[in-house]
Amino acid sequence: MRESKQLFRVLMPMVLAAAAAGCGGGDSGGGGAPAASEGAAAPAAMPFDVATAGNVSGMVMFEGTAPAPAAIDMASEATCAAKHTSPPTTEDFKVAGGHLGDVFIYVRSGPTDGMTFPVPAEAAVIDQSGCQYVPHVTGVQVGQTLTFRNSDGVLHNVSASPTVNRPFNIGQPGAVRETNRTLTSPEIMVPLRCQVHGWMNSFVGVTANPYQAVSSEGGTFDLRNLPPGQYVVEAWHSRLGTQQQTVTVTTGQTAQITFTFTQAMIASAVVPMGAPLDPHDHGPVAMGTGSTGEHVHGAAAAAGS
Numbered sequence: 001m002r003e004s005k006q007l008f009r010v011l012m013p014m015v016l017a018a019a020a021a022g023c024g025g026g027d028s029g030g031g032g033a034p035a036a037s038e039g040a041a042a043p044a045a046m047p048f049d050v051a052t053a054g055n056v057s058g059m060v061m062f063e064g065t066a067p068a069p070a071a072i073d074m075a076s077e078a079t080c081a082a083k084h085t086s087p088p089t090t091e092d093f094k095v096a097g098g099h100l101g102d103v104f105i106y107v108r109s110g111p112t113d114g115m116t117f118p119v120p121a122e123a124a125v126i127d128q129s130g131c132q133y134v135p136h137v138t139g140v141q142v143g144q145t146l147t148f149r150n151s152d153g154v155l156h157n158v159s160a161s162p163t164v165n166r167p168f169n170i171g172q173p174g175a176v177r178e179t180n181r182t183l184t185s186p187e188i189m190v191p192l193r194c195q196v197h198g199w200m201n202s203f204v205g206v207t208a209n210p211y212q213a214v215s216s217e218g219g220t221f222d223l224r225n226l227p228p229g230q231y232v233v234e235a236w237h238s239r240l241g242t243q244q245q246t247v248t249v250t251t252g253q254t255a256q257i258t259f260t261f262t263q264a265m266i267a268s269a270v271v272p273m274g275a276p277l278d279p280h281d282h283g284p285v286a287m288g289t290g291s292t293g294e295h296v297h298g299a300a301a302a303a304g305s
């Protein structure tokens with residue numbers, strides 16, 4: 001009796017494994033990559049025929065007058081103050097010549113929904129330099145290494161307050177040059193702040209695929225090598241909220257889109273912060289679940305008071 005039980009314990013997993021293997025192999029049409037299973041490593045290859053890819057290229061504009069940046073008093077941290085050749089200020093509005101930088105652009109939905117993409121081997125790096133986060137807005141893919149660098153040699157901490165991903169709070173003494181974290185779920189956006197220097201804030205967008213960008217100081221962005229088809233692309237700004245556009249990607253072509261934010265949007269902006277990114281929800285990001293909602297205009301505003 002005891003022997004047969006033990007035999008059952010030994011054999012049963014083998015039977016199950018064989019059954020699973022049979023199922024997996026049966027419906028494969030052959031030629032394609034094996035279907036990704038939960039917990040499996042990310043594939044090494046793109047999940048579509050890259051010869052069919054097209055691109056999206058765009059510009060983010062700002063109409064009106066942006067609020068003047070607020071001065072940051074770094075007298076309490078001489079090392080940081082000394083790094084700035086001009087007086088440091090808040091970084092909410094990166095406006096130059098009517099172009100808006102630091103806007104996070106990403107594919108909100110489209111043919112890439114449900115596809116599993118290779119995770120970039122290189123880390124995304126956020127430097128703590130001059131007691132500011134560089135860059136101010138960062139994108140990472142799920143599973144990609146996010147490196148927090150401390151170029152200042154003074155004590156910082158990185159306090160992340162996502163609602164989908166696991167929150168974390170990393171103390172980073174001056175001697176600790178780099179600390180790595182990985183975010184495991186798509187999320188728009190994850191706010192970061194430093195509790196040692198209350199003015200330091202930053203935002204991280206986490207997406208399931210590589211189709212994301214942060215607009216340059218000139219307002220430009222590129223999303224490259226997308227499968228053809230129709231997409232909803234969203235633009236997120238830390239004070240101006242979000243906008244969406246529908247764009248059709250055609251093989252070998254670069255579709256052009258422009259997002260325009262205005263001064264008037266500041267007063268009524270709903271800024272998704274820590275809201276779950278559901279690729280099948282084409283509605284406004286912050287609605288529906290009640291799990292998140294509006295963000296009150298960034299940590300810099302709070303820190304400034």
Ligand SMILES: [Cu+2]
Pocket residue numbers: 131155156157194195196197200
């Ligand atoms: Cu700090």
